[in-house]
Amino acid sequence: MICQANRKIHLLIAASLWFLIGLLLLVKALIFSSTSINFLFFSLGLAFSLLFFARIFLKLVSKNILRLQGNNYKCIFAFQSFKSYLIVLLMITLGIIINHFKIRGNSIIFIYSAVGCSLIIGSLKYFITLRKEKCGLKKK
Numbered sequence: 053m054i055c056q057a058n059r060k061i062h063l064l065i066a067a068s069l070w071f072l073i074g075l076l077l078l079v080k081a082l083i084f085s086s087t088s089i090n091f092l093f094f095s096l097g098l099a100f101s102l103l104f105f106a107r108i109f110l111k112l113v114s115k116n117i118l119r120l121q122g123n124n125y126k127c128i129f130a131f132q133s134f135k136s137y138l139i140v141l142l143m144i145t146l147g148i149i150i151n152h153f154k155i156r157g158n159s160i161i162f163i164y165s166a167v168g169c170s171l172i173i174g175s176l177k178y179f180i181t182l183r184k185e186k187c188g189l190k191k192k
Contacts, residue, residue: 055128059120060182062131066116067178070171077168084161093158097165105170112136113174117181143167 057065085094116132132140150160 056125057128058125059122060185061128062120062126063117063178063182063185065128066131067175067182070113070175070178074168074171074173074175077164077171081161081164081168084156084164090158090161093161094165097162098169100162101166101169101173104166105173109170109174110177112139113177117178 081094081097085091112132116136119133120126120131149155
């Protein structure tokens, strides 16, 4: 079928999307950080991102990687589960609401930097898994 891809393609898609979206959120947070107090909230968001990643995104990334086990071809959109797509839809909706109402301030800077950095850290797990598989270091 035309919309199918193997595990390596799924890992590459997931890693790239997580990285690019995380980078976009970090850039937005930096743009909003025009003063030193705003930059403080940006920095706090970066520090908080490790906790956010460990509590939420690490489980999600690990489940997605395990679900893609095997060399069989799956639909190209299967790089994440249906539940993950619902979470993405919720996050997009919240982002649209934030932009529509022009909500700005320290809380947005904190959230954007925390989620953005967490997504980038999550993308590294996908990239590391992909690299191990390309080098033949996959766990048996």
